[in-house]
Amino acid sequence: MKKTLFSLGVFSMLLALSCSKKADFDYYYYSEEDTKTLEKYLKLPERPFPYTVELPQHLSSIGLFPRPSEFNKATLGRVLFYDKNLSKDGTVSCASCHKQEIAFSDDVAYSRGVYDRSTSRNSFALGSVANFSAYYGTDLNGSSAIRFFWDNRAETAADQSRGSLTNHLEMDMTMEQVVAAVTNQPYYEPLFKKAYGHFNVTEDIVLESIANFVNAMGSFNSKFDENANGNYPTYSGNAFVFTPFNGFSASEKRGMELYNANCASCHSGNMGRPVLNYANNGLDLSTEADQGVGAISGISYEMGTFKVPTLRNVALSAPYMHDGRFETLEEVIDHYSTGIKAHPNLSLDLKNSNGTPKQLNLTAQQKADMISFLHTLTDNEILQAEAFSDPFKH
């Protein structure tokens, strides 16, 4: 009996000591071994980023839906997006031409690909893919779905990624080489297992992962969004507009009025997805060097037309146009003010009733107002968002 009581006493003492200790929880997402492997190469967060896209109320209220993004696939996509091993000479990743600090655009007219080759068009700003690739109702991949590249040759972000990975001026890989490069990197196995439950790398799942990451890139925190949210859209002329924008300065309001009157019919007034998929905006009298959409479709009236971009983060994504010919917003405004050329396929929205180019002939004040408004479309949050930053330890 004494022994039992003594044992109970000792047991209680030991428990009393252990009861005063602080808890020590070990949080893991990947297995211990996988964590060690990942930590050697990557800076991934303790808890994966959610990559959940929620369109602002002023866009969701008109029936726009974001493309779906799954966080494990987007996490994998983030690594693929920044991985230079996916290029022929190991010097270029998607992020080389889509720099986060400038809304995933590039600051040169023509980006540099593998072996310092010059690409053929200006890099497209991806910082608001979630906005401009949003879709209406059930039309996820329907005929009106937004397309990618300046010539709209890619139907989805996955197709767009394939295009860049295999373009000889950009990353110059075959998809077989991409699959092999992914398979050979030790950090991909844990990421694939989380995303797909296995490590049987295929072209399709590599591209799907990148698409999940890219489709989650959204710019919803601009001054424009702040002022548009909570205001229900009204249809005015041929574009959705929002009033009143009480947080806007007088100059920004005047700029928005000019924008809605002259630009929104193509670029959209709600800053969701552009109204037109492609157009010719009178940059040149003829476009024999680069026929844009027409070069893909072969249709004569599409010759010299190019994708109409979203203007979100436009103040960050210079230089402008498909060939990066304009270095500043001022030059862009000057073009629409007095520089539109009479291209045979010039957009109807840029033509007078007699068929001549419609020059806006803006005053200096109007130009300044327009530029003030365009600056309200900047979302600084995505420029620093860790979820979209380079995960590699350099």
Next chain:
Amino acid sequence: MFRIPAFIFLLCIGATSCAHYNYTPALLNTPYLTGKNESTISGYMGEVGFSGIFDFQAAYNPVKDVTVFANFMRLKGRYQNGALSDDPAAELAFHRYLDAGAGYKLHLEDQRFMIGLYAGAGKGVVKNDYGSKHVSNLDFNKLYIQPSFLFKGEVLRAAIGCRASQLAFGRGSIDIAVPYKDYVSLKLLEQNSPLLMFETGINIGLYFEPITWSLNVVRITGSDIDEYQDYRFDTDNVSIGINLDLHYFYKKKSKKN
């Protein structure tokens, strides 16, 4: 084995709409033993959300009014899409807790009324599986003292007690992809453990020699109740069961001899 009255079942469901808990209180052990060498074992069953709880209690009086005891609690449930499931891939809640202790009873003037003071210590493990292999595993130690007030009538037996417990979570292994609310609760628990808390229990039974049919209820009490819910603690354990007086059998045997 036992049918749980509908109102108790609804009470449990209402009080606990979620099945993943980081702690569930074990029932209070308030043995009615008084004489030397008396002993009893008890089994209780209850339900919390979609999980079943089983409490096993044993007590023995080595000398008059001095009791040593041991308690074991197991909570287990599998559920999927809001219903119980046998599918091994279904979400799982699995808790185990074992403690031992001792206590002394003081008889009041009316010998049917007693005041008992017990103390004990225990260890427990909590495993919550949220499906898709997202699991949290915790272990904890518990020290407690438990003053109780008991009534031992010819047929009616009743006890009320309050267990002042020091609950200390030790090591935890947590898949960070568990639902975000659970992740937050685990972080909070890690930050604030060890916890001092009060668990108040009532036991009401009808004695028909040698068995007592009992309702046993325990609830985490105190002004910090919201805090315990933030920790994802199940605050109630409502169970019914039987106590079997083992000394009945060996007393009978010795009488025969």
